[in-house]
Amino acid sequence: MRRWLNGLAGAVAGLLAWQALIALGDLPPFILPGPIRVAQALWANVLLIAGHAVVTLAEILTGLVLGAILGGLSAILLAASPLARSALRPMLVLSQAIPVFALAPLLTLWLGYGFWSKVAMALLIIYFPVTSAFFDALVRTPADWVGLARVMGARPAAVLLHLRIPAALPGLASGLRLAAVYAPIGAVIGEWVGAAQGLGYLMLLANGRARIDLMFAALIVLVLITLSLHYLVDAVCGSLLRRMST
């Protein structure tokens, strides 16, 4: 409770400083609007922003689910097969050297201006963090557990299923927490490159028309979506992991 109050006090102080900067610096609203003006823009355009937010949220969630599934399966495949590991891992690392931003125009070209090019961007941006966090945990099963399994005459597939995957779930959870923050970035980049709807598209449009207050309003909604998603994933993963061990 006290932490919440402190956080709230910090936010209020920040807003006051922002408003004071506008008033003292005499900045015109098309350069930097004050928080009051942004709030008015948000209120006046709430339906417009909500419509675009729903599109972006759908892209984020779809990318998140697909990326989590694909990343999870990749990590298991890499952990299960030394062959897959030696063949795919260099490629995986190499692929990370390519800036995802540079791929956005290509994805738009291949997948069109609609929904799926944005989903693909979100997926691409979270795939590596999920795969890497889960894989690292999968190959770090405590050696004593693995030794016990060996003495018991365990089969490798059963060790993976009953021992290594459950033991690595906290690693998958930290990958998913990161993914919840990265996925919105992917979706918005996709929308910047080419879209007819979504918060990224709205921000670009507002910016071009010098409606900086509307741009800020859209940005605030995007930040709220990202934060909610992060806390939701964090809470769900935390509760599942706790239930797993008590």
Add this chain to the structure above:
Amino acid sequence: MTAWSRRAFARTRDEEPGSCFPGQPAPSLLLSGRVKIGSATIVGPVALEVRGGCWTCLLGPSGVGKSTLLALLAGVGDHVSLEGDQRAGDDAPLAGRVALMAQSDLLLPWLNVLDNVTLGARLRGERADMMRARQVLDRVGLADLAKARPATLSGGQRQRVALARTLMEDRPVVLLDEPFSALDAGTRARMQDLAAKVLAGRTVLQVTHDPAEAARLGQEVLLLTRSGLSRVEPPATSPPRAFDAPDTLVFQGRLLRRLLEV
């Protein structure tokens, strides 16, 4: 006759000389040579002989390589190499005839007690015998906690589950790596009594640094120090010996004196 003794009989009918339980086919264990990590010798040269069907305590100071020898016998000594020979007295392979219990209980926190006890079957892709698992749990006094998660158990209860898992494996050779050293004195004494009762007749090699434990449990007591391996004659009474019996205490003192000498 238990299941493991029937299985072991099928493998060999030769009864080994020197067994603590004549008629029981639990094999003896032999390991001789040097144990190395890379090119550095960490144990040896030693000639370790564990009599079939006996409870042998391997006593020694920390860092002398007791657990390493145990890991070699269990077949999990990946980081070490043995320059020498290792075999069972009946010359059949040891793989599949060994159960392991360590200082850490190694319970899986996401499985309840019953599922932890039947872990071996699940890892081998076999059907777990739940009836027998419940009997084994009853034997270690945990019948009421079958559905409990490890996190809700005390240290002593957790080691009982580990003992039940070891019993469930039903192997003729049982390797114990300081299984009771993290328990409080009272719990430890009770665990020693229980383990001695339920593991009797199997070939048990227990690594310990506690002279009192070796004095209570060892039918054979081997002392491993930097200068090598030596045998110390335990009291003639059969384990588990009373912790306050004069011959137990005298033997415990003798062991401690030997440990101080080196």
